[in-house]
Amino acid sequence: METKVILEMENITKQFPGVKALSGVSLTVHEGEVLALLGENGAGKSTLIKIIAGVQPQDSGTMIFDGQERHFTDPMQAKRAGVSVVYQELTNVPLLTVAENMFINQYGDKNRVLNWKKMYAEAREILQNAGLDIDVKKLISDCNIAEKQQLEIARAVYENAKLLILDEPTSALNTREIAQLLDTIKRLKAQGMAVILITHKMDEIFPVADSVMVLRDGVTVASKPIGEATEDELISLMVGREIKNMYPPKGEVGGEVILRAEGLTNASIRDVRFELRRGEILGVYGLMGSGHLELGKTLFGCFPKTAGHVELEGRELRLTSPKACIERGVAFLPGERKDEGIVQIQTVAVNMMIPSYEKPGSPKRIDARRERQVANKWIEKLAIKTNSHQTIVETLSGGNQQKVILGKWLEIQPKVIILNEPTRGIDVGAKVEIYKILKDMCRDGVSVIMITSEMPELIGMADRALVMHEGALQCVLQRDELTENRIMSAAIGGTGNE
Amino acid sequence: MSENRKSAWGRIKSFDYLPLILAFAIIIAFFGITTNHFFALRNFMNILLYAANVGILSCTMTLILVSGNIDLSVGSVIALGGIVMGTCLNNGLPTAVAILICLLACMLTGLYNAIMITRVHVNAFITTLAGMQIFRGVAYIITNGKSITITNEAIKFIGRGYLGPIPNAVIIMLALVVLFTWIARSTVFGRRIYVIGGSSNVAFLSGIDVSKNLSLLFILNGLLCGVTTVVYCSQLGAAMPQNATGMEFDVITAVVLGGTSMSGGKGTIVGSIIGALLIGTLNNGMVMMNIQSYWQDVIGGIVLVIAVIFDIIKNRK
Numbered sequence: 001m002e003t004k005v006i007l008e009m010e011n012i013t014k015q016f017p018g019v020k021a022l023s024g025v026s027l028t029v030h031e032g033e034v035l036a037l038l039g040e041n042g043a044g045k046s047t048l049i050k051i052i053a054g055v056q057p058q059d060s061g062t063m064i065f066d067g068q069e070r071h072f073t074d075p076m077q078a079k080r081a082g083v084s085v086v087y088q089e090l091t092n093v094p095l096l097t098v099a100e101n102m103f104i105n106q107y108g109d110k111n112r113v114l115n116w117k118k119m120y121a122e123a124r125e126i127l128q129n130a131g132l133d134i135d136v137k138k139l140i141s142d143c144n145i146a147e148k149q150q151l152e153i154a155r156a157v158y159e160n161a162k163l164l165i166l167d168e169p170t171s172a173l174n175t176r177e178i179a180q181l182l183d184t185i186k187r188l189k190a191q192g193m194a195v196i197l198i199t200h201k202m203d204e205i206f207p208v209a210d211s212v213m214v215l216r217d218g219v220t221v222a223s224k225p226i227g228e229a230t231e232d233e234l235i236s237l238m239v240g241r242e243i244k245n246m247y248p249p250k251g252e253v254g255g256e257v258i259l260r261a262e263g264l265t266n267a268s269i270r271d272v273r274f275e276l277r278r279g280e281i282l283g284v285y286g287l288m289g290s291g292h293l294e295l296g297k298t299l300f301g302c303f304p305k306t307a308g309h310v311e312l313e314g315r316e317l318r319l320t321s322p323k324a325c326i327e328r329g330v331a332f333l334p335g336e337r338k339d340e341g342i343v344q345i346q347t348v349a350v351n352m353m354i355p356s357y358e359k360p361g362s363p364k365r366i367d368a369r370r371e372r373q374v375a376n377k378w379i380e381k382l383a384i385k386t387n388s389h390q391t392i393v394e395t396l397s398g399g400n401q402q403k404v405i406l407g408k409w410l411e412i413q414p415k416v417i418i419l420n421e422p423t424r425g426i427d428v429g430a431k432v433e434i435y436k437i438l439k440d441m442c443r444d445g446v447s448v449i450m451i452t453s454e455m456p457e458l459i460g461m462a463d464r465a466l467v468m469h470e471g472a473l474q475c476v477l478q479r480d481e482l483t484e485n486r487i488m489s490a491a492i493g494g495t496g497n498e
Numbered sequence: 499m500s501e502n503r504k505s506a507w508g509r510i511k512s513f514d515y516l517p518l519i520l521a522f523a524i525i526i527a528f529f530g531i532t533t534n535h536f537f538a539l540r541n542f543m544n545i546l547l548y549a550a551n552v553g554i555l556s557c558t559m560t561l562i563l564v565s566g567n568i569d570l571s572v573g574s575v576i577a578l579g580g581i582v583m584g585t586c587l588n589n590g591l592p593t594a595v596a597i598l599i600c601l602l603a604c605m606l607t608g609l610y611n612a613i614m615i616t617r618v619h620v621n622a623f624i625t626t627l628a629g630m631q632i633f634r635g636v637a638y639i640i641t642n643g644k645s646i647t648i649t650n651e652a653i654k655f656i657g658r659g660y661l662g663p664i665p666n667a668v669i670i671m672l673a674l675v676v677l678f679t680w681i682a683r684s685t686v687f688g689r690r691i692y693v694i695g696g697s698s699n700v701a702f703l704s705g706i707d708v709s710k711n712l713s714l715l716f717i718l719n720g721l722l723c724g725v726t727t728v729v730y731c732s733q734l735g736a737a738m739p740q741n742a743t744g745m746e747f748d749v750i751t752a753v754v755l756g757g758t759s760m761s762g763g764k765g766t767i768v769g770s771i772i773g774a775l776l777i778g779t780l781n782n783g784m785v786m787m788n789i790q791s792y793w794q795d796v797i798g799g800i801v802l803v804i805a806v807i808f809d810i811i812k813n814r815k
Binding site: 300302321322323325326327332334339340341342343344345346350353354355357358359362363364365366408 | 683684685686687688689690692693696697699700701702703704705706707763764
């Protein structure tokens with residue numbers, strides 16, 4: 001292939017206090033090439049991206065971008081040269097319109113006066129070219145994650161990016177949106193854009209990527225054309241050991257019914273009815289807006305119900321507040337780990353104790369010794385990698401933060417635990433550990449409601465699954481009916497019978 | 499980063515307070531050199547007496563900032579509380595009853611702030627900014643702008659009397675500092691305030707009744723405003739509608755100087771007390787140097803800005 005090299009990095013090294021984040025990493029990306037960048041959290045992917053994007057400089061090594069040796073010192077410089085990064089935390093301004101966000105970097109550049117008509121017209125044209133059907137006057141805060149992402153990509157194209165870096169773009173998307181995004185990537189590739197795609201998900205890499213590079217502990221462990229790689233190989237390269245079974249084996253679930261919902265209705269769900277058995281993992285799947293996320297929060301007392309009835313162990317579960325639900329032994333692992341799950345600036349021990357003090361009859365005084373014992377118990381049982389129980393949670397990796405949240409809920413000895421995207425943004429190794437923890441919990445008699453948008457996870461873990469569509473329960477799939485086709489067919493409003 | 503579970507001694511050892519104490523030492527040295535009577539014992543008493551008012555208020559103000567809120571109305575509440583107490587005394591009510599009614603009135607303002615913030619969901623800044631106007635306005639209306647002279651001996655003793663060599667006001671402050679440090683560090687209520695300030699979402703989703711705990715905090719803050727009212731009026735010998743004007747400024751400056759984060763979740767009462775002493779010393783020294791009061795305002799403002807910049811730098815690390 002006689003294509004132009006867009007980015008060439010040679011022998012990049014970056015040292016942080018106490019950690020060598022990157023050592024001797026080299027990579028090359030050509031025009032029209034999609035490079036999949038794999039690695040567990042902490043493997044050095046983010047550091048590498050930050051160097052390319054000018055967020056932080058490398059200690060040594062060279063970077064040639066677009067035929068010129070570059071040493072970006074700030075992100076704007078990199079952007080002007082043609083590097084565009086779409087981060088996990090999207091950077092759109094929520095209270096501005098789609099069009100305003102499109103031109104945010106060149107507001108009134110020439111005469112410092114906004115020409116709204118022209119701006120809307122241009123924005124419309126850009127979106128049309130990108131094949132997006134979004135109203136340019138819509139506020140960003142009214143767009144869903146997929147739309148925001150597509151808008152950022154469209155903006156990058158408009159700003160003449162030569163290299164597009166996508167940082168785990170699919171972690172918050174549903175299957176349909178992922179397909180759309182992969183199509184967009186293919187289209188950009190055909191137009192000659194160089195793309196670096198960071199992801200944990202194998203099924204996304206093979207259809208779009210041309211080459212793949214795996215980082216582990218700051219070192220390149222593999223770099224090859226995609227045709228020469230296999231899924232199992234990449235996973236074991238990433239974790240550094242072989243993972244044979246992602247999911248623990250499913251056991252028999254013969255327990256009695258512990259939770260029963262009848263006709264549960266509110267602003268986002270209607271007439272939802274299901275039963276949950278002791279020790280069972282009940283999966284919940286739905287596309288964006290189907291009410292599956294709201295079902296979880298409704299069962300935890302976050303949204304009031306307008307009709308229906310929920311029973312826990314034969315007694316009514318009053319869904320008035322999270323506190324009321326915790327008192328009955330219901331726990332909830334939220335989807336937004338940083339905003340809803342942990343107090344970032346607090347220690348592991350403080351985070352783990354929060355709900356325990358809200359149970360009826362719990363002490364009103366802080367007992368530092370007991371807190372230490374509790375924290376150390378879960379640090380050990382859940383294999384949390386932390387210096388001590390006094391470590392600030394912010395400094396832990398995503399997987400370990402998630403384990404802290406699991407620990408804080410296990411400490412209240414829950415009967416039912418509702419999980420919302422339990423492994424979002426967590427690397428493969430930690431995922432496997434969390435699956436095992438969940439299975440062990442079930443064996444101990446805890447019942448799990450697992451809301452997830454990752455189909456392999458749903459199929460691998462759930463004993464049964466509810467599929468939601470437009471706020472209603474579309475169907476209940478038994479264990480042997482859990483196939484991607486049936487789940488998707490039900491999620492888009494079909495019968496779930498393939 | 500510093501963490502909240504360290505003991506006061508642990509913090510001193512690990513130099514958390516070092517910049518503050520250094521600044522304090524520089525200020526003392528500066529005034530000691532430039533003025534004549536700065537090192538007089540009587541002058542130190544003056545500093546302590548003023549710092550006591552700010553110190554009492556900063557016990558709960560620290561926790562309010564830790565919870566991610568703010569209270570700008572404390573100065574006005576003290577003015578209103580004073581007028582309420584003075585009116586009660588003028589109408590022949592027993593001293594204890596007058597004090598009690600004053601404390602209750604101040605707690606009521608705290609309840610009002612709490613309801614606006616936690617139930618009506620007006621943010622704390624706006625709620626207490628409005629409260630600042632309302633409470634002082636009411637104080638003016640009650641007396642038609644006049645002051646009430648406090649002649650009651652018992653009340654005078656509270657703010658001006660001494661227990662041995664130590665002023666009562668300072669003893670009241672120290673007692674409250676010990677009590678509220680204990681509340682902050684060793685009770686579940688205190689822990690909840692830190693968790694709410696760290697993330698009120700996480701607090702709510704972990705079963706903490708955020709509204710109830712914040713309400714309790716604002717009512718406690720009202721109570722300490724009441725205590726300050728008694729001390730303040732006693733020291734001044736009068737209840738006036740313009741009492742404690744700008745007190746909120748000194749208290750918030752003291753708390754921020756003491757290392758409490760404006761973004762919530764972090765802070766200690768001991769730090770705030772050191773901040774209060776620093777502010778007291780600074781105000782006193784500027785008076786001793788005969789610095790024009792307009793300049794005192796400018797310098798006070800600059801100190802707050804510097805404190806906030808330190809907070810920002812610390813958070814960036």
